[in-house]
Amino acid sequence: MDFEWMKDFLEGMLKPLAATMVVIMAVLLSYLQKLGLESEMIYSIARAFLQLSIIGFVLQFIFSRENSLWIILAYLFMVSVAGYTAGQRAKHVPRGKYVAGASILAGTSVTMFLLLVLHVFPFTPRYIIPVAGMMVGNAMTVTGVTMKRLRDDIRTQMNLVETALALGATPRQATLQQVKRALVIALSPVLDNAKTVGLISLPGAMTGLIMGGASPLEAIQLQIVVMNMLIGASTVSSIMSTYLCWPSFFTKTFQLETKVFTVE
Secondary structure, three states: OOOOOHHHHHOOOOOHHHHHHHHHHHHHHHOOOOOHHHHHHHHHHHHHHHHHHHHHHHHHHHHHOOOOOHHHHHHHHHHHHHHHHHHHHOOOOOHHHHHHHHHHHHHHHHHHHHHHHHOEEEEEEOHHHHHHHHHHHHHHHHHHHHHHHHHHHHHHHHHHHHHHHHHHOOHHHHHHHHHHHHHHHHHHHHHHHHHEEEEEEHHHEEEEEEHOOOHHHHHHHHHHHHHHHHHHHHHHHHHHHHHHHHHHEEEEOOOOOOOHHOOO
């Protein structure tokens, strides 16, 4: 049996292992400053090391198969994990994990479909899985913030919302300001990142290409595509989450579901 690939993998892991010295420095600083983060730092880097090693083998397997089914399964797995994580952030939103998962699926799938139709990326594992991962991760953060912020804002302004409902406003009309505020707050970091990209920091995709040997011009072209798709997927996902939250925020008679907003 040919174990050459394993030898290459182990040799390639020497630099990542050497880089853990930086984490050891952080652990020592945490200890000296009595921050109490030493165990969490060690656990976090060990978990990241293990997860990335496993996903590396999984992606190697998928890339070698060039099978559309594996692309879809990997994408759905990422969406499921992202939905669960975003739902945890908005834990007071009923069925938050399902709402987040459906919103992330909608935003990223629509964006991916457009990219494929426009022939920006070919439908191959080497392109689709990394691109989907970036979109899903970004949509996860934005969706979680949107859901949490929307619920919290309605909770603090229940009297205003109930007054609007009593005057005949629909749930959308009664919570229009809260929805706008939640969306603006959630999407602002994505937009700010787009405004400052290349000026303050070089994003991961661009940096990876340059370090991999691509020219800076090629890296810039890809990064522009990445920023566009992140804004598109995040916007669709966050807006979708506000619509999917309503069934649990209001009763069938269009009144606030008070039990949703009484929990701290």
